Amino acid sequence: MTRPHDFIMQCFVCGTRRARSAELLEPPSETELRHAPKEMVGSAVAAWVRACAECGYCAPDLSVGHRSARAKVRSPEYQRQLHAAGTPPLAARFLCAALLSDAAGQPAKAAQQRLYAAQAFEEAGEVALARQYNSAVADALLSRRKVLLHWRDREADWRGSEAVVLVDVLRRAGRFDEARREVEAALRKRVSSIVKELLRFERSTIERGDTGPHSQTEALGAQHESKGWYGQEDPLLEYLMRYYKKWMTPQESKAAGVGRLATPEGERWATDDLEVQALLARGKQAFASTLEQRLLREHPGEVVINRCPKCGGVARTPRARQCRFCAHSWREADVHAHAHRQ
Numbered sequence: 001m002t003r004p005h006d007f008i009m010q011c012f013v014c015g016t017r018r019a020r021s022a023e024l025l026e027p028p029s030e031t032e033l034r035h036a037p038k039e040m041v042g043s044a045v046a047a048w049v050r051a052c053a054e055c056g057y058c059a060p061d062l063s064v065g066h067r068s069a070r071a072k073v074r075s076p077e078y079q080r081q082l083h084a085a086g087t088p089p090l091a092a093r094f095l096c097a098a099l100l101s102d103a104a105g106q107p108a109k110a111a112q113q114r115l116y117a118a119q120a121f122e123e124a125g126e127v128a129l130a131r132q133y134n135s136a137v138a139d140a141l142l143s144r145r146k147v148l149l150h151w152r153d154r155e156a157d158w159r160g161s162e163a164v165v166l167v168d169v170l171r172r173a174g175r176f177d178e179a180r181r182e183v184e185a186a187l188r189k190r191v192s193s194i195v196k197e198l199l200r201f202e203r204s205t206i207e208r209g210d211t212g213p214h215s216q217t218e219a220l221g222a223q224h225e226s227k228g229w230y231g232q233e234d235p236l237l238e239y240l241m242r243y244y245k246k247w248m249t250p251q252e253s254k255a256a257g258v259g260r261l262a263t264p265e266g267e268r269w270a271t272d273d274l275e276v277q278a279l280l281a282r283g284k285q286a287f288a289s290t291l292e293q294r295l296l297r298e299h300p301g302e303v304v305i306n307r308c309p310k311c312g313g314v315a316r317t318p319r320a321r322q323c324r325f326c327a328h329s330w331r332e333a334d335v336h337a338h339a340h341r342q
């Protein structure tokens, strides 16, 4: 039976209609040092592959596809892959999806799908097969380096991140000498501070002969990205981001969210943006109070910083009448009186 939130969709390849949720498997966990390529980012289902129970079509969304898919799905090669004995279902789906990407002329997507398959093998305890698929992807990338550009990040703070993809795949394949060479070549180029630390982390794992998965958080330190303004350590900054982001410059918004990066040369802000660094030169708290003053000055009467009359702590909302720090409560009239005094 279909649940109310399910909806029926039609398979692009065979036309069968069925409930969408019926064929979903858990995607591999996001534990990798590398990003997915551009064409797969922004799609929440990029790492999920459904399979049509009727024809075996594998795709994140079974209702759409490339025109080459219809013939490919029916090919013996595809059907063999789909039903290969001993292959975990999730890995089989990704390998089938990769065959479809090959047929559609999308090499970066195919590579990423094989990497997901490798991850699925690894999570199923098939370490040798995982390594084999990582190695196959490494060969594909080495023979056509232009494909790596699909992983290039437009964000300046991730400049050079495509190099991490190749290094990581080589390392996961156990090809340490090649991985080391790629690290050194990438470090000689202009890469961002974040990417530099990722490459240094790769180098240290290569030196240990480690072929295991590692996350970006592990490589950069837990502080490299703050949890967004809702998890701000600074209540004033959280308040300003929540209510007055519309009047903040892109650099101010970025400064509010940027975290710290641990490097061998010491701790630093996790950005190469000089304007953002300048805003944060005296720390987050000082930045928050400079920002508060600017917003109050430039938008008089519109910006209300609702502070507790007793302890001065910033309330959760402009209209709150109870303090989250000292539990003091005050009447509406006090809010206006207090806002006026600002």
Ligand SMILES: [Zn+2]
Residues within 6 Å of the ligand: 011, 012, 013, 014, 015, 016, 052, 053, 054, 055, 056, 057
């Ligand atoms: Zn189908």
Ligand SMILES: [Zn+2]
Residues within 6 Å of the ligand: 308, 309, 310, 311, 312, 313, 323, 324, 325, 326, 327, 328
């Ligand atoms: Zn208070």
